[in-house]
Amino acid sequence: MNTTLDTLGAAAREASFSLMNLPTREKNRILEAIAQVLEQNSAAILAANAQDLAAGRENGMADNLLDRMLLTPQRIAAMVEGVRQVAALKDPVGEVLGANTLPNGLLVSRMRVPLGVVGMIYEARPNVTVDAAALCLKAGNAVILRGSGDILHSNCCLVGLMRQAVADCGHSPDFVALVEDASRQTATDFMRLNRYLDVLIPRGGAGLIRATVENATVPVIETGTGNCHVYVDATANLDKALDILLNAKTQRTSVCNACESLLVHRDVAPAFLPRAVAALLERGVDIYGDSAFCAADPRVQPATEEDYAAEYLAMKISAKVVQDVEEAIRHIARYGTHHSDCIVSENYTNINRFLRQVDSACVYANASTRFSDGFEFGLGAEIGISTQKLHARGPMGLEALTTYKYIVLGEGQVRP
Helix, strand or coil: CCHHHHHHHHHHHHHHHHHCCCCHHHHHHHHHHHHHHHHHCHHHHHHHHHHHHHHHHHCCCCHHHHHHHCCCHHHHHHHHHHHHHHHHCCCCCCCEEEEEECCCCCEEEEEEEECCEEEEEECCCHHHHHHHHHHHHHCCCEEEEECCHHHHHHHHHHHHHHHHHHHHCCCCHHHEEECCCCCHHHHHHHHCCCCCCCEEEEECCHHHHHHHHHHCCCCECCECCCCEEEEECCCCCHHHHHHHHHHHHHCCCCCCCCEEEEEEECCCHHHHHHHHHHHHHHCCCEEEECHHHHHHCCCCEECCHHHHHCCCCCCEEEEEEECCHHHHHHHHHHHCCCCEEEEECCCHHHHHHHHHHCCCCEEEECCCHHHCCCCCCCCCCCCCEECCCCCCCEECCCHHHEEEEEEEECCCCCCC
């Protein structure tokens, strides 16, 4: 038994009993206190984050991972705004989901209730620490956070401040807890903390997701990697297609909703390939393409099967010319990760076919995949983007952090 985890779990379970019954106004008061304490202590947060970044650079961490770790005044302000947006959202807890009177007079309805204790296991994203805590609190869940060792100083500072805010509001600081031991064994033990965790949400790279799914005995909501595609159809407005491609690929490369694969219909390839290749190379993107893309520019490198399946999280992209929308859909089905995929087209039939047949959590027509985000979807902060099909899918906001129970009202009925 991991005594540290057992202590954290028992405390979180106990705290969850009071948290699940807090009225909305009290949860909002706690969230505002968290927003204020983060705002007032931004210098301390930045100092802690600087320690993590220095260690990362010393250890030779890649630039895209350092970007994920980085906190700036603007990113802290965005976290604070996210907390306040969550506070402003409608509280899902207690919502009645329809009612039905049975022939025997029983009134049966469903009511949204908290999940209980949520476990978060994630990598190199200190903003997740605050987003997850805010969403769990508003949905009435206690949360135990287990970030990677790369951001331990940042997380200790952030969680310490949030616990202080909760305690200052007169409640148990164990509404929010942090696993400070970043060892692999503790991570595995955390994945098996069935006695206290009601659900486990991993958020990170393919290795973390795979390890969680393979090792966890706690129910898992799987958030997947993002091999996201932009498909430029035969009828696409090529100016629009280029803008969408460049935004989806280069606006921020280290996130799961960035474009990693470009597909182009053969009919527009002669016109679009030279523009797309030149624009991507000009911005420093390495292109791994099929023979048509290699012929467009000698700097394009031949693509492998691994390239078409890759989530680069870097200034790299795979590229291929396809015969039609059907081949594009098949390519995405083979190599995609069910995250976010886009068609750029002016043909309603092709758009409708793509939207219906591409099996991803978020499917776009004529818009960048970078919009796959709880904040952008109006959910406030998000706890992750689910690529599975059970319980929750896509950006996960408040409703995804609840379940329901049946409420049955009777007048003395007994079953014959």
